[in-house]
Amino acid sequence: MAADGPITPPNVYDAEPIPEAARAEIDRLLASGDLFRYTAPEGAPVALLEAEFAELLGARYALAVSSCSAALFLTLKALDLPRGAKVLIPAFTFAAVPSAVVHADCEPVLVEVGANYRVDMADFAAKLPGAAAVLISHMRGHTSDMDAIMALADAAGLPVVEDAAHSLGTKWHGRNIGTIGKVGCFSFQSYKMINAGEGGILITDDPELAARAVIMSGAYEHNWKKHPGLQNSYMYWQNRLPLYNMRMQNLSAAVIRPQLPELARRVDQGRFNHDHVAAALNQSPWLDVPAPLAPEERAPDSIQFNLVGFETDAEARAFQAEAKLRGVSVQVFGLSEDNARAFWNWQFLGEAPDLPQTRAMLMRACDVRLPTRLTQPELDFIADALVSAAAAVKGHSTRN
Numbered sequence: 001m002a003a004d005g006p007i008t009p010p011n012v013y014d015a016e017p018i019p020e021a022a023r024a025e026i027d028r029l030l031a032s033g034d035l036f037r038y039t040a041p042e043g044a045p046v047a048l049l050e051a052e053f054a055e056l057l058g059a060r061y062a063l064a065v066s067s068c069s070a071a072l073f074l075t076l077k078a079l080d081l082p083r084g085a086k087v088l089i090p091a092f093t094f095a096a097v098p099s100a101v102v103h104a105d106c107e108p109v110l111v112e113v114g115a116n117y118r119v120d121m122a123d124f125a126a127k128l129p130g131a132a133a134v135l136i137s138h139m140r141g142h143t144s145d146m147d148a149i150m151a152l153a154d155a156a157g158l159p160v161v162e163d164a165a166h167s168l169g170t171k172w173h174g175r176n177i178g179t180i181g182k183v184g185c186f187s188f189q190s191y192k193m194i195n196a197g198e199g200g201i202l203i204t205d206d207p208e209l210a211a212r213a214v215i216m217s218g219a220y221e222h223n224w225k226k227h228p229g230l231q232n233s234y235m236y237w238q239n240r241l242p243l244y245n246m247r248m249q250n251l252s253a254a255v256i257r258p259q260l261p262e263l264a265r266r267v268d269q270g271r272f273n274h275d276h277v278a279a280a281l282n283q284s285p286w287l288d289v290p291a292p293l294a295p296e297e298r299a300p301d302s303i304q305f306n307l308v309g310f311e312t313d314a315e316a317r318a319f320q321a322e323a324k325l326r327g328v329s330v331q332v333f334g335l336s337e338d339n340a341r342a343f344w345n346w347q348f349l350g351e352a353p354d355l356p357q358t359r360a361m362l363m364r365a366c367d368v369r370l371p372t373r374l375t376q377p378e379l380d381f382i383a384d385a386l387v388s389a390a391a392a393v394k395g396h397s398t399r400n
């Protein structure tokens, strides 16, 4: 353990404090009671957030909503997919993603994911025929091969939706994740780079898709006039589309907006923290942190690694117990009961498909949160605990 390491295990659940600037705006909103995004004639915090977020990411349109799941659902509805349309999704994602597909009256088709947490391109290519859309979760911020995915989807004429819930700040060939597919969806739930408790946003350059999503998010009657541009499209779609009322409220935007200028620092910090712990874990012969793909610049706020040579579930559980004894909680995705990221628990889809590669990965892939506010001694504490827990189960040899 590092000489100046903390005595107590680091708290990996708390987020950074919300910037002080949020307080004045929240007070103003509380004093006026102006919480609904469409009450003020102009300049509502949600509208300002949309403009700022679109500019930050380099997209033409942004629509702030109640969650990333709502953004995914509205996107699928705005794509106007026929009932029962097949939507490819990675088999390693959060249960809310297949749920959004089901909610949109579509059928998720699960694609195998490799030991590096990214979409298996052979299985993707095999399952593409017959699909109507592709929804790629950059799960835990790991970017799948977007060049190959876009090439195959473009050739098949299929729209690609990016679920960038965990990928705000990630780049692919220097380009912002969420701007590569037709639509990018982000989350402001507390365990993400920007924390509003709950919230989501979608971005797109497609005017018709944006207009349809705005109407369906709940811009009823003539509230769409408070969104810039697209006035003819809104007028056309008004009353022709259902209102799902998934709007964001002003208090959420007031919490999010002062965090946008913090994003670049958090991304740098998150990457530093991750790479620092990854370097230490990769010293152990029993732990492996998969490398990013070459075009990818990651923005992690957690670390995933695989247990190497842990032949049995009992050994993997022993590793969890040893890590816990050392003050660090490790989730092995496939080992905890009812884990929402294990596809066999998505019983609402019917019988679980046979996905041996993803299943094998989930049974040995570990997940530890690394919030950006952790200090270096805290990171060392976590890395030391994990390396020593693996050694306690498997022996003390080190990697050459």
Ligand SMILES: Cc1ncc(COP(=O)(O)O)c(C=O)c1O
Binding pocket: 067, 068, 069, 070, 093, 094, 096, 097, 137, 138, 139, 140, 163, 165, 166, 186, 187, 188, 189, 199, 200
């Ligand atoms: C990969 C992924 N996609 C989508 C979501 C849904 O985000 P939200 O909680 O904002 O609906 C999550 C939630 O953590 C997620 O992990």
